[in-house]
Amino acid sequence: MTNAVLVEADGVTRWFGEVPGIQDADLKVRAGEIVALVGPNGAGKTTLMNIVAGILSPSRGRVRVLDYTWGTAPESRRPAPLPPDLWRLRRHLGFVPASHEVPEFLTAREFLRFIAALYENPRSEAESAIERWLAYLDLSGAADRLMKGYSHGMRKKVQLAAALLPRPRVFICDEPTSGLDPATVVLVRDLFHALAQQGVAVLLATHDLPFAEKVADRFYFVHSSRIAAQGSAEELKARYHASDLAEAFLFAVGGGERRELLRELVAHQPNETP
Numbered sequence: 001m002t003n004a005v006l007v008e009a010d011g012v013t014r015w016f017g018e019v020p021g022i023q024d025a026d027l028k029v030r031a032g033e034i035v036a037l038v039g040p041n042g043a044g045k046t047t048l049m050n051i052v053a054g055i056l057s058p059s060r061g062r063v064r065v066l067d068y069t070w071g072t073a074p075e076s077r078r079p080a081p082l083p084p085d086l087w088r089l090r091r092h093l094g095f096v097p098a099s100h101e102v103p104e105f106l107t108a109r110e111f112l113r114f115i116a117a118l119y120e121n122p123r124s125e126a127e128s129a130i131e132r133w134l135a136y137l138d139l140s141g142a143a144d145r146l147m148k149g150y151s152h153g154m155r156k157k158v159q160l161a162a163a164l165l166p167r168p169r170v171f172i173c174d175e176p177t178s179g180l181d182p183a184t185v186v187l188v189r190d191l192f193h194a195l196a197q198q199g200v201a202v203l204l205a206t207h208d209l210p211f212a213e214k215v216a217d218r219f220y221f222v223h224s225s226r227i228a229a230q231g232s233a234e235e236l237k238a239r240y241h242a243s244d245l246a247e248a249f250l251f252a253v254g255g256g257e258r259r260e261l262l263r264e265l266v267a268h269q270p271n272e273t274p
């Protein structure tokens with residue numbers, strides 16, 4: 001299996017007016033690698049994912065996914081237009097957004113058929129792939145109901161199936177476990193590992209650190225619109241003398257000072273009698 005870099009961001013910055021979405025972010029995801037972006041709300045994870053998925057243009061910096069390169073070099077705060085032929089990349093890039101949006105007035109089966117037709121999968125092959133995805137994600141019983149009545153978790157499952165049906169080489173997934181029951185989280189974990197084994201480059205963003213630690217090979221800590229640290233779980237824990245990934249994150253973004261402050265706050269005064 002090749003370990004070529006399939007996704008690369010170089011100095012990517014995106015401003016929303018005066019608000020920084022992400023600044024000077026460098027990112028790499030290799031074939032067969034699972035990379036997780038972790039960080040608090042508003043840190044910049046979704047902005048970075050949307051940029052490398054070709055949904056949002058960077059204000060500055062360059063992006064390469066497979067053979068497609070786009071972005072801008074000048075010192076500008078104005079987003080560069082996305083290249084018009086970027087749609088060609090989409091059949092190779094599966095994307096699951098953080099939102100649970102699906103076309104509500106279609107059934108899951110209709111929607112998946114639409115996706116298969118869009119990417120010109122042969123009809124017979126597509127039907128059997130759709131059946132298998134529905135079965136794997138435990139959606140077969142609901143497949144002919146309008147998605148209007150679907151729960152958040154069911155919608156997430158449909159988004160996963162739709163993104164993976166065209167067999168992408170790059171898979172970008174925002175909040176993969178949000179709304180999912182614990183048994184489905186295990187299915188998704190296995191799914192990610194299976195994709196990586198097939199040489200797919202997987203990029204995800206999550207608040208679910210136990211899940212991330214089980215699936216990801218490498219992490220990017222995103223904080224205040226910047227990448228604060230990157231590495232494997234073992235590297236990050238060793239670097240910040242942390243017992244788990246959450247603690248490593250806290251120390252990487254300066255939370256160690258808060259721990260010191262807490263120690264001082266609760267320490268007994270020297271002349272205090274117990």
Ligand SMILES: Nc1ncnc2c1ncn2[C@@H]1O[C@H](COP(=O)(O)OP(=O)(O)OP(=O)(O)O)[C@@H](O)[C@H]1O
Nearest residue numbers: 016019020021039040041042043044045046047048
């Ligand atoms: N369309 C937008 N217009 C204005 N500001 C935006 C827009 N999208 C994102 N931002 C801002 O960019 C920053 C990064 O947001 P982003 O959604 O990337 O964070 P996140 O790490 O994905 O957060 P969460 O974990 O809550 O999803 C935030 O300050 C956010 O308010």
